[in-house]
Amino acid sequence: MSSLMTAALRALAVTLALLGAGSALAHEGHDHGAAPPPVTKSIAPRGEAASAAFELVAVPREGTLTLYLDRFQTGAPIANATLTVETPTGPVTAQAAEPGIYRLPAPWLSKPGHHDLLVTVTAGSDLDVLPVALDLSDPAAAAPASVPATQAISATVTQALPALTHDLKTRVSQADPVLLTVAGGSFLLGLLVMLALRGGRRVPVVAALAITATLLLSATAFAHGGEDHGADEKPVQGAALVQPAPGAAPTDLAQRLPDGSVFVPKPTQHLLGLRTVMTEVGTFHRTIGLPGRIIPNPNASGVVQSSVGGRLSPPPSGQFPRLGTPVTKGDVLAYVTPPVARVDISDMRQTQGQLDQQIATVQRRVERYAKLATTGAVAQVQLDEAQDELKGLKDRRAALDKIRMEPEALVAPVSGVIAEASAIAGQMAAAGQMVFQIVDPKTLWVEALSFDALGGAENATARLADGRTLALTYRGSGLADRNQAIPVQFAISGDTNGLRVGQFVTVQAATNTELQGLALPRAAVVRTGNGQDVVYEHTSAERYAARQVRVTPLDGNRVLVAVGIGAGKRVVTQGAELLDQVR
Incomplete structure (x- = not known):
C-alpha cells in the first residue's frame, strides 16, 4: 500500500505543477511568454582561412572535403591551382572539379571533433600555406540514445518529487476552484485505475500521468476561451543560426542573418559572379554634371x-543615296535642273536666232575670204579674223543651249555616311536648301552647356542613358552665352559604335576643386527601399555586411564615397544588386 500511495502522491504533485503552469498561460492578462527563436536555414560545418593572396573555404560532406579557392582582393575563382592538404593519413592533393572548386576523399572526417588541416596552395607564382580548423559535432551527442518513455518520465518525476511535495500546499491555496476540481478528479481517476489493477500487474506512474495530462490539456484549452496562440505568432528577430536537427541534411542557402549581414556560400558567390575591390583613399578633382548632346565633327562633316x-x-x-549609305568625296548625289520662265525662253530663242544669223553671215565671209586669199586679193589677216569671229559665235550658241538644258550636279564635299536626306525625284529644291547631310561616324563630338567656366576640363566623360560611358577630350568653349549657359565642346575618344547625332548624354567634367575620398564603381552602390545608399563589405569568406554611405558623382563610371566606409575594406563591385535581394 505504501508504494501505491507514493505513486499516487507523485501523480498528484505532477498534476498540480502542470496546473500551476497551465493557469499561468491560460488566464487573460497574464504573460504568454516570448515565442521561441526561429530555426533559420541550416548550414553545413565549414572552416575558412585567408592570406594576402588567397581566400579558402573547406566544407566536409559525405566523406568528401570540398575546397573553394578565390582571390582575396577580387573574389575571383582560381583555376589550375595545386592544393595539397596535410591529413591524418598523410598529404593528399585535391583534384580540380570546377574553376575554383577542388575535392578530395576524406573518410577520416566521419570522426567528430576538432580537426586542424594545413593546405598548401600554389597558383602561378603565388605560394602560401593556409591553416584550416574544422569542428564536427557528434550526432549521437545531439540525439542521445532513446530510453523507454516510462523510465524517462518516472525518473523525472522521482527527481522532482521533493520540490513538488513542498510546493503542494502553496499551489492548492492559490489555485482556482475550477482547476482544483479538475486536479482532484484526475487524481481520483488515476487512483481508481491503480486500485482496480492492484491484484494483477502493477501499473506504472505514467498511466496516471497520461490520464491527468489529458484532462489538464482539455481544461487549459477551455480556459483560453477560444484563443489561438500558435499560428499567428511571429518569429523573434535576433535568433542565432542553429545546427540542423539530428538526421536532417544541412542545406547551404544564401540567407540574411539576424544581425543584418548576408551569408552567401561559395557556390552561390560563383553563380552570382560576386567581385570585390580593395578601397583606397585618393585625391580627385570635383566633377560637375552637364547636359549635352552628340554633334558631328565640324571638320569631318558637311551638307549638300x-x-x-x-x-x-x-x-x-x-x-538617291538613302540614310546610312557611305559616300566618298566628289560623288554625285543628285542633279538640280533650274526652271526656265516663259519670258526667259522667248529671250533665249531671240538670242539664238540672232546668233544663228550672225553665224551664217560670218560663215559665208570666211568662205569668200578663203577663196580670195589664194589669189592675194584678201590678206591672210582678214581671213584669220573672220575665222575667229565665227568660232566665238558658235561658242556663244553652244553655251546658250548648255545653260538651258544641263542641270547642276550636287557633289559630296566630304567622305562619310548619309545622316540626313530629303531628296525625292521631281521635288523642287529652293536655293540654299540642305538636301543631304554627311557625317563621319568615326569622329563625333559632344556639345555640353555649362553654367560655370571650366578650366581646361581635361578629365571628362559622357554617360549615355543605357549606362555606357565615353571618354572625352576638351576642344574648347564659347565666349558667347547660349540660353545663359556656356557651350563647351569635347571630342569623343575611342569607339563610337552605335552613337547617333543628336543623342542626349550627361557629361561629367572635372573642375579645379580637389576632394579626398574612396573611388568606387557606380555598380557598387545600391539604393535601398528607404532611399539610403549602401555598399556591401566582404567581411569574411562567406559573409557580407551592408554599410550606409554618402556618395557624390566622380565621373561616368565612378562615385566618390565621402563617409560610411574606410580604406582597406573589400567592397562588392559586381553583383551588389543581386546580393541586396537575399532575404
Whole structure:
C-alpha cells in the first residue's frame, strides 16, 4: 500500500505543477511568454582561412572535403591551382572539379571533433600555406540514445518529487476552484485505475500521468476561451543560426542573418559572379554634371545644298543615296535642273536666232575670204579674223543651249555616311536648301552647356542613358552665352559604335576643386527601399555586411564615397544588386 500511495502522491504533485503552469498561460492578462527563436536555414560545418593572396573555404560532406579557392582582393575563382592538404593519413592533393572548386576523399572526417588541416596552395607564382580548423559535432551527442518513455518520465518525476511535495500546499491555496476540481478528479481517476489493477500487474506512474495530462490539456484549452496562440505568432528577430536537427541534411542557402549581414556560400558567390575591390583613399578633382548632346565633327562633316532653285533628279546610278549609305568625296548625289520662265525662253530663242544669223553671215565671209586669199586679193589677216569671229559665235550658241538644258550636279564635299536626306525625284529644291547631310561616324563630338567656366576640363566623360560611358577630350568653349549657359565642346575618344547625332548624354567634367575620398564603381552602390545608399563589405569568406554611405558623382563610371566606409575594406563591385535581394 505504501508504494501505491507514493505513486499516487507523485501523480498528484505532477498534476498540480502542470496546473500551476497551465493557469499561468491560460488566464487573460497574464504573460504568454516570448515565442521561441526561429530555426533559420541550416548550414553545413565549414572552416575558412585567408592570406594576402588567397581566400579558402573547406566544407566536409559525405566523406568528401570540398575546397573553394578565390582571390582575396577580387573574389575571383582560381583555376589550375595545386592544393595539397596535410591529413591524418598523410598529404593528399585535391583534384580540380570546377574553376575554383577542388575535392578530395576524406573518410577520416566521419570522426567528430576538432580537426586542424594545413593546405598548401600554389597558383602561378603565388605560394602560401593556409591553416584550416574544422569542428564536427557528434550526432549521437545531439540525439542521445532513446530510453523507454516510462523510465524517462518516472525518473523525472522521482527527481522532482521533493520540490513538488513542498510546493503542494502553496499551489492548492492559490489555485482556482475550477482547476482544483479538475486536479482532484484526475487524481481520483488515476487512483481508481491503480486500485482496480492492484491484484494483477502493477501499473506504472505514467498511466496516471497520461490520464491527468489529458484532462489538464482539455481544461487549459477551455480556459483560453477560444484563443489561438500558435499560428499567428511571429518569429523573434535576433535568433542565432542553429545546427540542423539530428538526421536532417544541412542545406547551404544564401540567407540574411539576424544581425543584418548576408551569408552567401561559395557556390552561390560563383553563380552570382560576386567581385570585390580593395578601397583606397585618393585625391580627385570635383566633377560637375552637364547636359549635352552628340554633334558631328565640324571638320569631318558637311551638307549638300543647291546653289539655284530647281527640280531634283537622281544621279547617274538612278537612285538617291538613302540614310546610312557611305559616300566618298566628289560623288554625285543628285542633279538640280533650274526652271526656265516663259519670258526667259522667248529671250533665249531671240538670242539664238540672232546668233544663228550672225553665224551664217560670218560663215559665208570666211568662205569668200578663203577663196580670195589664194589669189592675194584678201590678206591672210582678214581671213584669220573672220575665222575667229565665227568660232566665238558658235561658242556663244553652244553655251546658250548648255545653260538651258544641263542641270547642276550636287557633289559630296566630304567622305562619310548619309545622316540626313530629303531628296525625292521631281521635288523642287529652293536655293540654299540642305538636301543631304554627311557625317563621319568615326569622329563625333559632344556639345555640353555649362553654367560655370571650366578650366581646361581635361578629365571628362559622357554617360549615355543605357549606362555606357565615353571618354572625352576638351576642344574648347564659347565666349558667347547660349540660353545663359556656356557651350563647351569635347571630342569623343575611342569607339563610337552605335552613337547617333543628336543623342542626349550627361557629361561629367572635372573642375579645379580637389576632394579626398574612396573611388568606387557606380555598380557598387545600391539604393535601398528607404532611399539610403549602401555598399556591401566582404567581411569574411562567406559573409557580407551592408554599410550606409554618402556618395557624390566622380565621373561616368565612378562615385566618390565621402563617409560610411574606410580604406582597406573589400567592397562588392559586381553583383551588389543581386546580393541586396537575399532575404
